[in-house]
Amino acid sequence: MSEILLRAQGLGVTYASARGEVKALEGLDAVLHQGEFLSVLGPSGCGKSTLLKIAAGLLNPSAGRITLAGKPISGPRPDVGIVFQQPTLLPWQSTLDNVLLPIRTLRRDRVRGRARALELLQLVGLETFANHYPGELSGGMQQRVGIARGLVHDPTLLLMDEPFAALDAMTREHMMLELQRIWMAAGKSIVFITHSIPEAVFLSDRIVVLSARPGRTIRDLAIDLPRPRTVATMGEARFNAICNDLRSLFTELVHFD
Amino acid sequence: MNERAKAIVYPLVTLFVLLAVWVVAIRVFKVPNFIVPAPEAVVASLRRGYVDGLFWKHFLFTLQSMVSGYALGCSLAFLLGCAFAESKTVERLFYPYVVALQSMPKVALAPLIIVWFGFELASKVVMVALVCFFPMFINTVVGLRQTNPALLDLMHAFSASRWEILLRIKIPSAAGHVFAGLQIAIVLGLIGAVVAEFVSSTRGLGHLINAAAVNLETDVMFAALISLSVLGVAGSLVIRMLHARIVFWDKGTATRTETAAE
Ligand SMILES: Nc1ncnc2c1ncn2[C@@H]1O[C@H](COP(=O)(O)OP(=O)(O)O)[C@@H](O)[C@H]1O
Numbered sequence: 001m002s003e004i005l006l007r008a009q010g011l012g013v014t015y016a017s018a019r020g021e022v023k024a025l026e027g028l029d030a031v032l033h034q035g036e037f038l039s040v041l042g043p044s045g046c047g048k049s050t051l052l053k054i055a056a057g058l059l060n061p062s063a064g065r066i067t068l069a070g071k072p073i074s075g076p077r078p079d080v081g082i083v084f085q086q087p088t089l090l091p092w093q094s095t096l097d098n099v100l101l102p103i104r105t106l107r108r109d110r111v112r113g114r115a116r117a118l119e120l121l122q123l124v125g126l127e128t129f130a131n132h133y134p135g136e137l138s139g140g141m142q143q144r145v146g147i148a149r150g151l152v153h154d155p156t157l158l159l160m161d162e163p164f165a166a167l168d169a170m171t172r173e174h175m176m177l178e179l180q181r182i183w184m185a186a187g188k189s190i191v192f193i194t195h196s197i198p199e200a201v202f203l204s205d206r207i208v209v210l211s212a213r214p215g216r217t218i219r220d221l222a223i224d225l226p227r228p229r230t231v232a233t234m235g236e237a238r239f240n241a242i243c244n245d246l247r248s249l250f251t252e253l254v255h256f257d
Numbered sequence: 258m259n260e261r262a263k264a265i266v267y268p269l270v271t272l273f274v275l276l277a278v279w280v281v282a283i284r285v286f287k288v289p290n291f292i293v294p295a296p297e298a299v300v301a302s303l304r305r306g307y308v309d310g311l312f313w314k315h316f317l318f319t320l321q322s323m324v325s326g327y328a329l330g331c332s333l334a335f336l337l338g339c340a341f342a343e344s345k346t347v348e349r350l351f352y353p354y355v356v357a358l359q360s361m362p363k364v365a366l367a368p369l370i371i372v373w374f375g376f377e378l379a380s381k382v383v384m385v386a387l388v389c390f391f392p393m394f395i396n397t398v399v400g401l402r403q404t405n406p407a408l409l410d411l412m413h414a415f416s417a418s419r420w421e422i423l424l425r426i427k428i429p430s431a432a433g434h435v436f437a438g439l440q441i442a443i444v445l446g447l448i449g450a451v452v453a454e455f456v457s458s459t460r461g462l463g464h465l466i467n468a469a470a471v472n473l474e475t476d477v478m479f480a481a482l483i484s485l486s487v488l489g490v491a492g493s494l495v496i497r498m499l500h501a502r503i504v505f506w507d508k509g510t511a512t513r514t515e516t517a518a519e
């Protein structure tokens with residue numbers, strides 16, 4: 001495998017809340033190699049979103065260390081894209097302007113950014129909604145705007161927090177194929193959080209399974225199904241065997257996110 | 258009748274009934290004109306005032322002190338509110354005094370303001386600005402502080418500057434609160450203007466009421482009160498319209514800003 005891009009060692013996060021301290025992560029180890037598609041799978045509330053915020057430089061861990069390309073993460077970086085679990089759109093800006101947000105804040109070329117934004121809106125099936133406001137879109141459509149926004153500045157590392165959770169089955173399948181295509185074409189590295197086992201198996205090179213809160217790595221599984229994977233892949237015996245294997249691992253970890 | 262027509266006709270019915278009760282009560286109970294004027298006396302007074310032109314200088318004086326004081330007080334409050342919400346240092350420096358001043362009835366300062374700023378327009382503008390300041394200031398600070406933390410995370414993740422976050426995220430997020438503050442300030446500002454005119458003035462609708470009271474000209478007092486209401490209602494309507502247009506994404510607050518005065 002190629003060199004390590006992201007490395008978390010003994011990562012721990014403790015939130016101070018009104019009802020005392022909450023340990024969200026404890027002693028989490030994980031690596032992401034350059035160009036790899038890594039999924040993080042774990043039960044609800046085990047600290048997956050927390051992990052993503054640390055990787056994005058939005059949150060400092062209380063314990064352990066995390067490095068990006070060998071250097072400790074000290075804050076958000078322009079070459080990292082993020083798709084949040086909630087769509088998190090600006091209600092006073094149009095769909096297109098929402099997608100263009102990183103282009104503005106990162107002072108990128110606006111003309112190229114605009115062309116790219118329109119291309120991405122087409123990809124997520126929202127080209128006719130470019131001038132609509134978020135309040136006029138359904139939850140699933142808003143989430144797709146968030147996905148387009150995460151990709152618009154062409155980040156080399158993409159962090160995605162359950163991006164397809166709010167989508168209907170048809171759209172989800174389409175988006176999975178598109179994401180694979182983008183990833184294969186552009187040589188991006190992706191950390192993909194999901195609660196769907198088939199989704200993780202379909203998309204990933206490797207899956208990290210976290211325990212219930214506080215999250216720790218309990219399984220680190222390479223998926224060596226050949227690429228490009230297609231709809232037919234999901235019917236194959238090996239695909240299903242891997243899914244079942246993971247499912248049995250989860251029978252102990254009760255509720256899912 | 259459709260909802261729209263009802264919204265216009267029903268209040269007119271109420272008005273008509275009230276006027277009828279007014280006219281009849283005055284005739285039946287033989288209320289003298291210097292206690293309660295007949296509606297026609299009030300109308301006559303309004304006609305004299307605005308057609309012959311005696312009221313205009315009072316109306317325009319109050320309007321002028323209102324508009325200038327409102328603009329001054331609200332814009333200062335907005336700017337200081339931003340500084341206060343953005344900087345812990347500014348907050349620490351001023352917080353106790355803001356609390357102390359907020360709980361003081363500002364109209365009690367009117368005589369002092371007359372002493373400092375004179376009998377003319379300046380003192381009225383200062384008074385209006387002072388009473389407008391606090392509702393606007395508090396609402397700005399609360400609005401800015403209520404910005405959705407997820408939106409802040411989003412902006413940080415995409416390396417936005419502090420200035421961009423304030424302009425693009427926090428101020429639009431606070432817009433609903435800011436307009437509620439503007440709405441309250443209209444009502445309070447008008448109170449401030451009238452109180453300052455009561456204390457000492459040579460012009461203004463408040464002065465007109467005071468002067469008419471000396472001669473028991475209740476019809477003039479009623480006419481001035483109606484003029485003040487028109488000012489207040491017109492101001493509120495303008496703010497409400499701007500609110501609905503500017504904060505178009507927030508249908509909730511735009512229709513819901515009822516004035517909760519101090
Ligand atoms: N800002 C916060 N303050 C206090 N507790 C938090 C905060 N954010 C998350 N938590 C808690 O930390 C745990 C992990 O949260 P999260 O990372 O969102 O989990 P997941 O994404 O896996 O569902 C949860 O129990 C959650 O309640």
Ligand SMILES: [Mg+2]
Binds near residue numbers: 048161
């Ligand atoms: Mg989560």
